[in-house]
Amino acid sequence: MKTLDVSYEAMGARTARFDDYAGAEREGARADAVRALWGGQLVALMGARNTHGRFAEPRVPSPARACTGYAAWEAGRGSLPYRNPDAMENILCLAGTLRVRFGPDLTHEIRLGRFDMLSIPADVLHEVSCHGADGAKALLLLNGEPDCAYPAVFPGPLPTAVDARELAALNARVEPGRGREVDPDMMAQRVTRFATLVPYKRALNARSAIPAEATEWLTASSVFPLLVPEGHVGRSQDAPLKGGPGLYVAIAECVPDDGPLPHAHFDTQESFFVLDGEWDITWGFEDEYRLPVRAFDLVGVPTGAMRSFRNTGRETARLFVIIQGQERMSDTVVYSPEVGKEVSRRFGPEVVEAFRKVNITFDAERA
Structure with missing residues (x-):
């Protein structure tokens, strides 16, 4: 099989440096809306060039079906409850401790330590928050259909800081349903513990x-x-x-x-x-x-x-x-x-x- 020759310039266009993106998207209407909905910073790192919503304009191109984002929360902060109606969300804890509450009434929870990962099936309502005094960081990987736009659905109500235009730009919407029922024992089996x-x-x-x-x-x-x-x-x-x-x-x-x-x-x-x-x-x-x-x-x-x-x-x-x-x-x-x-x-x-x-x-x- 013939291999591909790749230049430094081409590989540079396929690289995202933490020093460059860590401070990105902290100001502006989109960043304010992201903080109101997800509780912290959310950066689109990798995905198909036509990816929409909160993972739009990724820094590194990739095939369709999956996209990757970086998230960071200060102590005590976290997302509103939301669900991904047509994509699985894999949450890898990078630093700190995360608490993930899930289910229609958010009555179950799983905690993730460093390099632990939880794989959440599509349409399961969940919220992610920092559990600890030093903040937390995570990698979010969504896996859907080739033409998936990765919408996020919130049961509402939403903060007044989020207007309809920013909600649409993030490919998010409000619907009264609270997602699918989920077996907590099954969810516990969808955790990989690094240790x-x-x-x-x-x-x-x-x-x-x-x-x-x-x-x-x-x-x-x-x-x-x-x-x-x-x-x-x-x-x-x-x-x-x-x-x-x-x-x-x-x-x-x-x-x-x-x-x-x-x-x-x-x-x-x-x-x-x-x-x-x-x-x-x-x-x-x-x-x-x-x-x-x-x-x-x-x-x-x-x-x-x-x-x-x-x-x-x-x-x-x-x-x-x-x-x-x-x-x-x-x-x-x-x-x-x-x-x-x-x-x-x-x-x-x-x-x-x-x-x-x-x-x-x-x-x-x-x-």
């Missing part, structure tokens, strides 16, 4: 007899799948959460000076959101290009480009990996033939074949 995640190298070893050492040599120290589409088959199919088509997410964890070998994804976009530490995102067939990134920076690597990442700090650190594609993405990962030969030499030709069965192949060609 209890299991890396997929263990699952591949148990299911496909692929040595954990082989997976770790190709990929990161540990990759923890969080959510994959229902029915997805591949290396991450044992993820604890199942969602809709077009999106799966994981946490990659690397010790210092570690990262995967250069590889390409040929039917998905892979994006890296830095959770902590210091990293280099690299690309090119032999990692010719290098982009240093820090906490809460986001880089969207285009389909077909060889890429990698490396922990350049002194402590173990983590990336949140967002993989997006179309209706039935296979997310085939492709390494160079030389890597395949080395896998065969180190671990045996049967391991090369086992990797192929989980959509990891060794036929990338230089652009």
